[in-house]
Structure formats: structure tokens, C-alpha cells
Amino acid sequence: MEELRKLLSKAEDLGWGYGIYEEDAKHSYVRLRKYSPAGENFHMDIDFGKEIPATDFMDNLSNYHFDPDEHAEEKIKVRGKHGVPDSIRTLIEDAEAIEKMISELYDACWYTFSGMTEPKPFSEELHVYRFKCKRDVGIILAESLDHASKIFFQRYPECWIADVSYLCEIKSSGLYVCNEKTGGKDDKGK
Known part of the structure; x- marks a missing residue:
């Protein structure tokens, strides 16, 4: 669990907040959250097991699927409401920025996990x-x-x-x- 905490500390360095939640006796998940440039309170849940939590976390983070087009399409349906920007261009650019945030998070965590110098x-x-x-x-x-x-x-x-x-x-x-x-x-x- 100590290795997982190091990874989550690295996430905090990049502006991500997190909470750890237990699903059952064998599995838990981390909810990572960060505001996007357009102000969306984006979050994602990354599962991990009790045996090798840091390895599970890295595997599941690397396999996390985020499609900027699908994300923007969902937000277009509610644009201009509940704090969602009106501009379709802003929504698309924000979805691409979220994809980059996730990629940067994975890269930084990978360097921490592998022990290599960033x-x-x-x-x-x-x-x-x-x-x-x-x-x-x-x-x-x-x-x-x-x-x-x-x-x-x-x-x-x-x-x-x-x-x-x-x-x-x-x-x-x-x-x-x-x-x-x-x-x-x-x-x-x-």
C-alpha cells in the first residue's frame, strides 16, 4: 500500500485529488479528480487489488479508456446548463485537455513506479x-x-x-x- 501512496502523492503533485474506497475484501478503487481547463470537475475510478495495489493501479490506469469525442458529445447535450460552457469548440478543446491530463498523470506515475528519473x-x-x-x-x-x-x-x-x-x-x-x-x-x- 506504501507504493500506491507514493503514486497518489505524485498525482497530488500534478493537481489531482483522490479518495480511496473499498468495494469488498479483495478489491478497492481510487477516485481521482481534477478540474479541467474549462472548469469541469473531472473524475475517474481506478481499481486495484489488495495483493499488489500499485501494480494493479498502474495496469488499470494504463488501460483507462477516455475518448475525447465521446466526452465532448455527452457535454454538448447539456451545454450552457449546470456550468457546462456554451461553446462546442471549448467543449472539444477541454475534452482533449482532459485526455492530456490523464496521459501526463500516467507518465508521471510510471516514472515513480519504475524508479526511473523523470x-x-x-x-x-x-x-x-x-x-x-x-x-x-x-x-x-x-x-x-x-x-x-x-x-x-x-x-x-x-x-x-x-x-x-x-x-x-x-x-x-x-x-x-x-x-x-x-x-x-x-x-x-x-
Whole structure:
């Protein structure tokens, strides 16, 4: 139950409230609730068993079905009443925002559940690093060589030495060619 409480604490960090309810001796559920951008007091119930509550919770959260189109359609029937906005566009955008809220909740809980480090929000100044380990070769996008090395060792803990080398910097979206011929410049020679 302690692991489940950690997940629910992460949900609270994202602005979700919750209540834990017991259905019977073997099953319970968590009612998660959060206000949407348009002000809907959205809630969803996620079941869990007594044996492995955190695992059950994560499995059921990942399988939670939310269809923004169906949700907006339900709200359109009562638009302009009981605090439901009049605008169909607002209802559709709000349903899409709820879908994103659920996805962000799952992602954050998954990082907590798995013990992996949650990635930082996108930074405008990322660097591209090449790595090698055994037969694997690839690239890592990171803020610094130290950050790239940490990412590398999380994925390849069996490699004793980080074979990570700098390729180029990314300042904005676009095509970047990072090789010896261009010296790390983009396709326009910048």
C-alpha cells in the first residue's frame, strides 16, 4: 500500500485529488479528480487489488479508456446548463485537455513506479552526443556531457566506461547534419 501512496502523492503533485474506497475484501478503487481547463470537475475510478495495489493501479490506469469525442458529445447535450460552457469548440478543446491530463498523470506515475528519473521539460539548448556500448551505437540528446553520461548509464549499467562523444548543438527545430564534413553545422552552414 506504501507504493500506491507514493503514486497518489505524485498525482497530488500534478493537481489531482483522490479518495480511496473499498468495494469488498479483495478489491478497492481510487477516485481521482481534477478540474479541467474549462472548469469541469473531472473524475475517474481506478481499481486495484489488495495483493499488489500499485501494480494493479498502474495496469488499470494504463488501460483507462477516455475518448475525447465521446466526452465532448455527452457535454454538448447539456451545454450552457449546470456550468457546462456554451461553446462546442471549448467543449472539444477541454475534452482533449482532459485526455492530456490523464496521459501526463500516467507518465508521471510510471516514472515513480519504475524508479526511473523523470525527464526534464524540453530545453532549447540541447546537445547531440554519440554513444557506443557493445554492439549498440546511437545518439543521446542532453543538456551536457554529464547529463548524457547519466542517461547512458541508466540504459547500459553493464558498461564500465562511458563511450560518449559530442556531435553538435541544437538551438531550434530543423534539420541538423552532425558529421565530420560539416563540423557539426546544420545543412545551411550555420
